[in-house]
Amino acid sequence: MDSRTRFLIYAAASYMLLSMMAMVIESRNKKRKRVPRREGITYGPIDERDRKRFDYLNDKIWKNDTICVNMLRLRRAPFFRFCKLFRDGGLLVDTIHMSVEEQVAMFLHTIGHNVRNRVVATDFYRSGETVSRYFNLVLRAIGEMRKELIRPPSITTPSKILGNPRWDPYLRYDPHLDCVGAIDGTHVRVSVSKDMEPSFRGRKDHATQNVMAAVDFDLKFTYVLAGWEGTAHDAVVLRDAIERTDGLRVPQGKFYPVDAGYGAKPGFLPPFRGVRYHLNEWGTNPVQNEKELFNLRHSSLRVTVERAFGSLKRRWKILDDATPFFPYPTQVDIVVACCIIQNWIIEDGGDDFIISEEEWIANYSYATSRSGQASEHAYMVQFSGQSDKGGHVTWTSSMSTYMLEYLEGIVASGNKTSSGFKQVHLKACAKALNDHFKINLTSDQITNHMRTWKRKYSKIADLRKLSGALWDEENFIISLDHKHYADHIKDHKADAEYLNKPIHNYGKMLVIFGNSLATGKYAKGSSDPLATESIPIDEEEEQIGIDSAAETGSTCRVHPLNEENGASSSAPKPKKAKIVAAIEEEGLIGAFKSVGEKLAGAILEAGKEAAKSYKDLPDNLYESVHSIPRFEDTHLAHYFAHLVDNPPTASVFVTLEFAHKVTWVARYIATTFNG
Incomplete structure (x- = not known):
């Protein structure tokens, strides 16, 4: 196909494409004209x-x-x-x-x-x-305003302690001399998607977030960490608060009294376990020994943080067992924002929503307190190993594997609920173990052993995040090179069983605990900016x-x-008809654009070929053709055009003798013009 023919074809294709576009545009304009224009909504001034x-x-x-x-x-x-x-x-x-x-x-x-x-x-x-x-x-x-209103505690001895006859006689011997506040946690109800609920259902019968706060004795929050899932243990939340860049800092030589769930560590002092603690447990019974005396003083100081949480929920009902409707990151921000506002109110002089110590103690009820002391105490007893339900059990590797396999089957059958395993399933698991190993287990012992394996799973999840660690998905191995392994084991000897070797029963743990593990993905401290997700x-x-x-x-x-996280906005979505029309119009425009680009490319390529062919023509071609006598100029022009379209023929033509040139021209004219 010569260049002229190609150009003609491309020109015809371009004409057809432009005609089609004009027809489509015209039809759409007519369609729009047929639809009566709706009157605009008019508003008053x-x-x-x-x-x-x-x-x-x-x-x-x-x-x-x-x-x-x-x-x-x-x-x-x-x-x-x-x-x-x-x-x-x-x-x-x-x-x-x-x-x-x-x-x-x-x-x-x-x-x-x-x-x-x-x-x-x-x-x-x-x-x-x-x-x-x-x-x-x-x-x-x-x-x-977080940095101006949530400030670290003062390092001076609080006025609540200094000169107070309840503590002053013990200041010379009691470490409460260096107490700068109190730390505790509370659970705030949240609204999350169904697939997230297992990790948010802890001790409550609904999804909650675990909020930890440090409070001074003026009831002002000095640090807040919100957003941890309801299943997160208090010690895990405290560790996250300490490890954050702008996290919780304890002044040198000072400490906070904490609940037993946080554990004893430098700067944090829990009460004695298994000893009377809560204020209403004492009644008219006097102190019997030094441990009870310590717990009594400890509880009297730590009630400050309970008053702070009580005042906070008393004022802001969105935190008081109400079902929120915001996306979860916003729910976390609201908790921190409420604490910031509460601090400003206290600095401004306070009001009737701030619960006084006399009012709190006078109405303190172990069974119905706002912060749920009964549940927290039972939770502390569970983790301290003081439960009297069932005797001591020594779990063997085969018993643990059998239990995990049984629970894995329950999960695979779809019988595990968002709040965990039902009692009927735990009792069935205990019965299966008793029948197989000839032992006497209870459902409570199954629950306790599940917690042990859940802590192992959480530990493995943390180890996988180690710097330089590689994870083998097939063999369940956390690999560290020799130097990293030696440095880590030097300070964490207990982690040796999880590193550089296959992790026993990891696949079963993944099925059982995979979607119920608290990760702290959305946790936010009082040092972090708010409303960054919106x-x-x-x-x-x-x-x-x-x-x-x-x-x-x-x-x-x-x-x-x-x-x-499954909590997207409820903003009005575009009409379906508009979406479909937009997609159709976008597709049609895309098709025209694609065809136009291909056609333009073909024309450009043809132009390049024509230019290249023209450069290959002999310089004296025109003189060679028009110097032949006895032929009409029109016929010679046709033949010249033929040679231009066929550069190889033109190159041979100029090298022929004169008689042969005459023969070629005569043959072309006879063929083209029929003699």
């Missing part, structure tokens, strides 16, 4: 809606201190001082239609009562998107009426991390 909002704020929010406390959990004067803090620091700014006071009021109303987005939108005459956007802005602004959308505020606000319950667009 903005100043009228603003007037309604101001009336609501003046009449329903800060009309008087009683109403303000009921709605925002703060009196009017502290509330306006709190808002001034944001404005003066440039953390929040007034917009055209929303003041800083309204932004903070919506935030406090949400966390104070755990009300849904659409309820706040209706009450404040806003859209759901607007409420969600400003909620995240206020949350982030509160996080920016991405505010455009600053242009959507202004709609009260009816539309009641129907719109959208939330702010969220970071992909939130979608990963």
